Amino acid sequence: MQSKKRIRAIGVAVALIVATLLAGCAQTPAATAKAAFKAGTYTASAKGMGGDVAVSVTFSATDIVSVKVDQHKETPGVSDAAIKNIPSKIVQGQTLNVDVVAGASVSSRAILAAVEECVKKAGGDVPALKAKKVAAVAKAADVTETADVVIIGAGGAGLAAAVTAHQAGSSVIVLEKMPKVGGNTIISGAAYNSADPARQALSPAEAGPEATIQTLISAKPASDLHAQMQAQLKKDYEAYKASGAKGLFDSPILHALQTYEGGDRVGDLALIKNYTSRTLDGVKWLESLGMKFNDTCFTVLGALWQRSHKPVKPLGTGYIDTYTTYISANKIPVMLETTAKKVIMKNGRAVGVEAVGPTGNKITINAKKGVIIATGGFAKNIEMRQKYNKHWKTLDASIMSTNHPGATGDGIVMGEAAGADLVGMEWIQLLPMGDPQTGSLSGNIEQGVEDRIFVNKQGNRFVDEGARRDTMTNALFQQEGSTMWVVLDKHSYPTGATKNNFNETIDELVAAGRAYKADTIEALAAQIKVPAANLAKAVADFNANVDAKTKDAFGRTLYSHKIDTAPYYAGARVPTVHHTMGGVKVNTDCQVIDKSGKIIAGLYAAGEVTGGLHGSNRLGGNALADTVVNGRIAGASAAAAK
Numbered sequence: 001m002q003s004k005k006r007i008r009a010i011g012v013a014v015a016l017i018v019a020t021l022l023a024g025c026a027q028t029p030a031a032t033a034k035a036a037f038k039a040g041t042y043t044a045s046a047k048g049m050g051g052d053v054a055v056s057v058t059f060s061a062t063d064i065v066s067v068k069v070d071q072h073k074e075t076p077g078v079s080d081a082a083i084k085n086i087p088s089k090i091v092q093g094q095t096l097n098v099d100v101v102a103g104a105s106v107s108s109r110a111i112l113a114a115v116e117e118c119v120k121k122a123g124g125d126v127p128a129l130k131a132k133k134v135a136a137v138a139k140a141a142d143v144t145e146t147a148d149v150v151i152i153g154a155g156g157a158g159l160a161a162a163v164t165a166h167q168a169g170s171s172v173i174v175l176e177k178m179p180k181v182g183g184n185t186i187i188s189g190a191a192y193n194s195a196d197p198a199r200q201a202l203s204p205a206e207a208g209p210e211a212t213i214q215t216l217i218s219a220k221p222a223s224d225l226h227a228q229m230q231a232q233l234k235k236d237y238e239a240y241k242a243s244g245a246k247g248l249f250d251s252p253i254l255h256a257l258q259t260y261e262g263g264d265r266v267g268d269l270a271l272i273k274n275y276t277s278r279t280l281d282g283v284k285w286l287e288s289l290g291m292k293f294n295d296t297c298f299t300v301l302g303a304l305w306q307r308s309h310k311p312v313k314p315l316g317t318g319y320i321d322t323y324t325t326y327i328s329a330n331k332i333p334v335m336l337e338t339t340a341k342k343v344i345m346k347n348g349r350a351v352g353v354e355a356v357g358p359t360g361n362k363i364t365i366n367a368k369k370g371v372i373i374a375t376g377g378f379a380k381n382i383e384m385r386q387k388y389n390k391h392w393k394t395l396d397a398s399i400m401s402t403n404h405p406g407a408t409g410d411g412i413v414m415g416e417a418a419g420a421d422l423v424g425m426e427w428i429q430l431l432p433m434g435d436p437q438t439g440s441l442s443g444n445i446e447q448g449v450e451d452r453i454f455v456n457k458q459g460n461r462f463v464d465e466g467a468r469r470d471t472m473t474n475a476l477f478q479q480e481g482s483t484m485w486v487v488l489d490k491h492s493y494p495t496g497a498t499k500n501n502f503n504e505t506i507d508e509l510v511a512a513g514r515a516y517k518a519d520t521i522e523a524l525a526a527q528i529k530v531p532a533a534n535l536a537k538a539v540a541d542f543n544a545n546v547d548a549k550t551k552d553a554f555g556r557t558l559y560s561h562k563i564d565t566a567p568y569y570a571g572a573r574v575p576t577v578h579h580t581m582g583g584v585k586v587n588t589d590c591q592v593i594d595k596s597g598k599i600i601a602g603l604y605a606a607g608e609v610t611g612g613l614h615g616s617n618r619l620g621g622n623a624l625a626d627t628v629v630n631g632r633i634a635g636a637s638a639a640a641a642k
Contacts, residue, residue, distance in 0.1 A: 044117035048110035057118035077317035079107040155183020157607025158374035159323035160631025168639035177339040191300035191308040193621035194279035201247035263615020282628040298448040302469035302620030314503030350602035370638035377580035377608035378409030400439020423611035424582035434576025445571040450560030452488035459534030466558035491561040583611040590634035606634035
């Protein structure tokens, strides 16, 4: 096993490389082309993701002396790299020609826009500063290192694997092509599905309709394992009813069967059962590392059951903060802007990774025990989407995505080149919840499934809002403009300062024109330009079914509060590419399987880069739990390898 001193040395070496790169980028003020400024300090602000980003810029007569971000409401973890790096690059290069930080582009552009305004106030030449190029960075020396376990990807699955492998006593190096860690996890809504007796005891029994359970029990079994699981569900449910329990019934078997049926029985039932049996342990493991969740569960879009756990911290920052706290404390090297190109194979075994560093230098990381691929899916790779799509009319550039820029399928390509079999590549999930301008999840006003409805441009409901994600998205494509309104009331936003699942207050969204607010349904209808009578009827029909607790005309069964308390809110949403269910084939130990069905020694995979778990349709809330459960399995399996 590599010593702690060795790990520390690698971390120092990486830090030195980064410092060298920054030095190569920097230009001293004396070396720059002189620009005329009115010396002094100027302030300005520009719109970021969470509100105004305020900066102060100090100028001498010839140079930009300093740039400081004074105030902002950007999400910690997501925006950190932009807030840290953009100001220093402006000063080092004496330029406004600075690339945005991938994954934090909105924050980056806000800083640049505010600095530009300060340059104008100082009398500087904005076009010249925007045109000025920074000197090319000198290529750094090639790097060769060794660790027990090498992980490609620093998103949720990769970091869960890194922490787990280290806890098992292995040395670890993580490679990440982006300039920051977090992947899709850090920008997600963060819902984590798991049966959880303690939390679900606080949910009413009627939140889980008996009809759903009986349908799962009575369905024709697809295999002996399926039949065994149905029998276990029946036994568990009968015991629950006999106990007189008042809370919501749930179990790992119910979660597994809903995942299986929700994916049209396409998923690997052994993988699914293994996964749902470990989700609660994953919650407890995260809590042992310091992460906090709310005390009750909710139903995230497309989850089909009230088992979604919500972290206390916004978006997915709670997961990434938890991992990076451990990683920092234990000095696990994470090499950013390092793009893996190839899994090194020797005698049929994965023994390392070849990568390219930020200056184009070659980086070789040898793995004593194993390589873990945790690079996510390909929702941002339009060419791959079009290549594998069989079920949507088109997945070209006209359909935006919720994903971060790095979700381009690299790990799938590398895995296949190493001999891996691919499964389920044609199954690509769209959500009906994209921002109309960006396709992102930000700005979504819903807090949970039970308390809101969807209406089209005519003000009419058109789908069961508690249905599968593909069902809802297909229905949305049939509506005018493929656009809908999410409608809810004060039950979701007790105050204007209440935040959505993406760290945005409802007052901020209304002020920005991304949501609408009114004291009556009729006034809301006028704002969003739908017929008032239709919207009023849609709300009234929904409220009647909340009282009746019965299946409505669209098949909806999930209810909590009526929409009957002002203020009322609406927000527009469109279809967006969200998750790719296919990928590298793995077994229950997260070992990668080749095209002949054999294990590829030393090669593991976890998270969205894998296929087989979710089938044709992923249940909402299953992805974050997948990254934790299977990230941990991959880390433990690799650490235990001989």
